Amino acid sequence: MARNDPVPSTVLVTGGAGFIGSHACVELLDHGYEVIVVDNYSNSAPQVLTRVERIAGRFVGAVYELDIRDRRALSAVFDRHDVDAVVHFAALKSVSDSLRRPVEYYDTNVGGTTALLRAMHEHGVHRLVFSSSCAVYGEAGPGPLDETTVPRPANPYAASKRLCEEVLADVCRRRPEYTVVCLRYFNPAGAHPSGLLGEDPRGTPDNLMPRLAQVAAGHQEFLRVFGDDYPTRDGTAIRDYLHVMDTVEAHRLALDHLTDAPGMHVYNLGLGRGSSVLEVLAAFSEAAGRTVPYAMAPRRPGDVAELVADATAVTRAWGWRPALTLADMCRDAWRFQRLNPRGYAGSDRRPKPKEC
Numbered sequence: 001m002a003r004n005d006p007v008p009s010t011v012l013v014t015g016g017a018g019f020i021g022s023h024a025c026v027e028l029l030d031h032g033y034e035v036i037v038v039d040n041y042s043n044s045a046p047q048v049l050t051r052v053e054r055i056a057g058r059f060v061g062a063v064y065e066l067d068i069r070d071r072r073a074l075s076a077v078f079d080r081h082d083v084d085a086v087v088h089f090a091a092l093k094s095v096s097d098s099l100r101r102p103v104e105y106y107d108t109n110v111g112g113t114t115a116l117l118r119a120m121h122e123h124g125v126h127r128l129v130f131s132s133s134c135a136v137y138g139e140a141g142p143g144p145l146d147e148t149t150v151p152r153p154a155n156p157y158a159a160s161k162r163l164c165e166e167v168l169a170d171v172c173r174r175r176p177e178y179t180v181v182c183l184r185y186f187n188p189a190g191a192h193p194s195g196l197l198g199e200d201p202r203g204t205p206d207n208l209m210p211r212l213a214q215v216a217a218g219h220q221e222f223l224r225v226f227g228d229d230y231p232t233r234d235g236t237a238i239r240d241y242l243h244v245m246d247t248v249e250a251h252r253l254a255l256d257h258l259t260d261a262p263g264m265h266v267y268n269l270g271l272g273r274g275s276s277v278l279e280v281l282a283a284f285s286e287a288a289g290r291t292v293p294y295a296m297a298p299r300r301p302g303d304v305a306e307l308v309a310d311a312t313a314v315t316r317a318w319g320w321r322p323a324l325t326l327a328d329m330c331r332d333a334w335r336f337q338r339l340n341p342r343g344y345a346g347s348d349r350r351p352k353p354k355e356c
């Protein structure tokens with residue numbers, strides 16, 4: 001690919017109705033990209049996309065309800081649209097669920113990615129931004145981890161993300177027309193400042209911030225803190241939380257820079273500062289103006305003590321720097337919870353999406 005190729009303009013977003021995907025759609029629409037969404041709504045709802053359009057003041061080009069493993073349906077989307085690049089969010093993402101249903105995770109995350117790659121290949125689309133995770137580092141910490149850290153995935157979810165990375169790296173090695181940016185997120189949290197978009201997973205949330213929001217709102221009695229005997233400053237697990245708005249800005253920058261150099265590029269996305277569960281709990285209580293009750297519980301299988309990013313490589317590459325703090329994440333997550341006490345349920349309906 002030549003350096004002067006135009007910046008991609010039509011972007012297919014898989015998992016575009018999900019937490020990070022929906023915020024990414026707003027960011028891309030705001031910056032002039034045409035957006036096509038595919039999602040099977042296994043962990044989201046179609047009405048999210050109405051809110052995306054309301055915030056952006058623009059329409060999503062087309063929405064398809066499909067499973068990314070459905071090759072024929074996916075191929076039909078590429079037949080209909082002149083896709084320049086893909087941002088691939090669609091995946092299963094719960095560590096604990098992956099321990100119970102490993103095959104489902106390999107099938108959806110790895111099988112879904114190879115199905116997508118095949119459709120892209122058949123339609124001459126070679127630019128991809130891939131959602132990876134700090135989970136691939138596993139027990140590699142403590143201390144800030146840069147991208148040269150040897151991955152040691154500790155559960156099937158993490159292993160499925162690492163397998164995707166290996167497939168993508170190998171495709172890039174063998175086919176010079178491919179450019180793949182693989183973003184290893186640490187812990188995206190928070191919500192859109194409008195309060196219209198946020199994290200509303202189906203069932204009991206696995207991630208800390210939505211669990212805190214539910215307890216603060218009185219939907220659950222107390223927060224279970226999994227593990228108080230980790231070798232950390234207060235015994236609870238440390239993670240590097242990053243505002244979802246900063247997270248999606250990095251995706252837009254990745255797309256802006258996709259034509260810079262072919263091959264696989266791996267970047268960490270994090271603040272570079274870790275917060276323990278008890279520190280996040282204190283910050284959330286402050287934002288919500290109420291004490292969030294909690295109780296200690298045993299460690300969750302598959303969890304690790306500490307994961308903190310060294311994200312200097314992405315700053316060097318594109319000048320990306322997170323602008324928002326943990327307090328901002330808590331404030332925005334709480335605003336979303338207050339304005340949407342039942343999540344997206346019962347909110348504005350989107351017309352039935354097109355099906356392939």
Ligand SMILES: NC(=O)c1ccc[n+]([C@@H]2O[C@H](COP(=O)([O-])OP(=O)(O)OC[C@H]3O[C@@H](n4cnc5c(N)ncnc54)[C@H](O)[C@@H]3O)[C@@H](O)[C@H]2O)c1
Nearest residue numbers: 015018019020039040041042043044067068090091131133
């Ligand atoms: N949220 C985090 O803390 C975090 C951290 C690291 C990496 N990631 C990765 O980021 C990506 C997005 O995460 P998220 O938090 O927005 O999750 P999410 O569950 O909110 O979004 C994923 C979306 O993909 C859809 N989807 C799932 N399986 C599908 C399939 N087979 N076909 C079509 N659509 C499907 C879901 O319905 C959902 O809308 C995932 O790949 C996840 O592994 C997330």
